[in-house]
Amino acid sequence: MPEQTDCLVVELARKMVETLGLDTTADLVDPAAPLIGAGLGIDSIDTLELVVMIEKDYGVKIDTRAAGVEAFASLNALAAYIRQRRSASSP
Secondary structure, eight states: OHHHHHHHHHHHHHHHHHHHHHHSSSGGGGTSOOSSSSOOOOOHHHHHHHHHHHHHHOOOOOHHHHHHHTTOHHHHHHHHHHHHHHHHOOO
């Protein structure tokens, strides 16, 4: 299972850097660091772009503030959020 987690975290880091045009590379994004605010400098507009990308690419909605706080705590948290919501929606 950790391999799958790592793959999703790496994929999310790459998509996040590409989607937001961040001035860094995916391999430099700390998976445990907070995504919002300090560090990467992601703001509310960037967060909306990520929400759209996650819904489009993974079929997972982040539709409440509480869900956003949970999902965007870190890349690791985002991967866990996506994995949990995908398995919950599977028959």
